[in-house]
């Protein structure tokens with residue numbers, strides 16, 4: 001029996017799932033592209049470069065082996081199967097779509113025009129085929145952030161869609177706190193969108209890939225830590241006081257260390273960043289949220305130790321990461337928590353972090 | 366003690382597995398490459414994934430030599446479809462990473478070409 005088994009089974013509850021991966025094939029996007037972009041895909045078989053040197057040592061690549069669609073399609077490509085296997089089965093109130101990171105326009109090296117076109121095509125495809133087909137699904141605005149002016153144009157084009165709740169930035173090689181990217185955050189505030197960061201293929205080990213997948217996957221939170229410290233120390237939250245940042249798929253157990261470390265450094269080195277006016281941990285408690293998945297097995301006492309060290313019950317949001325191999329089950333992944341905290345973790349912290357999500361209604365029966 | 370016919374022998378090729386039910390208990394019936402049958406509760410000890418959706422694979426033998434890969438027990442390791450925890454189906458369903466944890470196992474007999482599982 002695992003340590004947390006004593007807490008099983010959790011009751012059916014309100015769930016806002018902060019990481020659900022829908023997947024587009026390049027063929028899906030072609031109808032949403034104009035020439036010449038379309039021709040590069042149809043005639044030249046263009047696809048985004050990918051670098052990860054590992055064959056995924058899991059049963060079905062990066063996917064849950066049971067998430068292959070009934071007609072043999074890739075996991076995450078079929079809305080009705082996702083409804084059946086996730087949204088209906090787990091009783092989701094809402095799921096936030098986070099894409100499949102291929103294509104990931106903001107990760108492209110060069111050819112930002114193509115990245116910009118892809119982002120628009122992706123957003124239109126997402127709106128038409130997912131957001132407008134299921135009330136429970138909310139979306140992420142994909143942008144080509146390497147070109148902030150074009151990125152802002154895309155946010156202005158689709159950011160006011162009622163089902164778009166965040167702007168997605170990949171955690172890859174770019175530290176997004178640099179003032180060069182601040183127009184994106186200005187637009188996010190203007191459109192009441194949060195910023196969601198999800199790792200793509202960050203080379204976590206001194207700018208390189210480590211020898212084994214297990215090393216890379218273990219150390220992914222380091223890439224998340226770099227982004228959070230970069231955003232805080234570059235004064236993003238001082239400059240945009242209404243901004244929410246959701247760190248997706250890095251878990252949360254690294255957060256207490258990061259908060260403590262950043263506070264200590266701030267005490268000693270604050271003169272270097274005079275645009276940061278509060279303790280980093282205070283900024284993070286107000287602006288930064290961490291999603292649970294992939295959660296380490298832990299019991300309630302251990303879970304509460306992390307929460308106590310973070311000094312806030314408001315920072316952790318539940319996520320499944322459906323349909324990926326390290327999916328976390330809403331009923332099984334977390335230990336039993338006190339009801340008030342459980343409600344925050346499973347739904348209310350996310351609701352508070354996405355201003356465009358509908359307010360809480362009624363109670364779960 | 367109860368027993369139940371759950372499948373026909375020919376329903377499962379060697380090296381394959383299938384889900385079935387023993388009364389109300391969902392089980393997974395595995396057939397190793399040598400033709401033997403094994404039955405376990407069809408629920409991963411970690412987060413409850415249906416094991417029959419995973420794969421029957423092998424293991425890499427523990428070694429003192431870095432870089433040495435020796436593939437053993439082919440078709441004898443049941444690997445969970447989600448996070449990939451592995452269970453040794455010829456060794457009472459022990460989890461490879463933590464052998465003191467094991468799947469609930471059921472005795473299997475073959476009677477007249479039928480797979481019979483006992484509880």
Ligand code: FES
Nearest residue numbers: 409411412445448
């Ligand atoms: S549910 Fe089986 S490995 Fe996690």
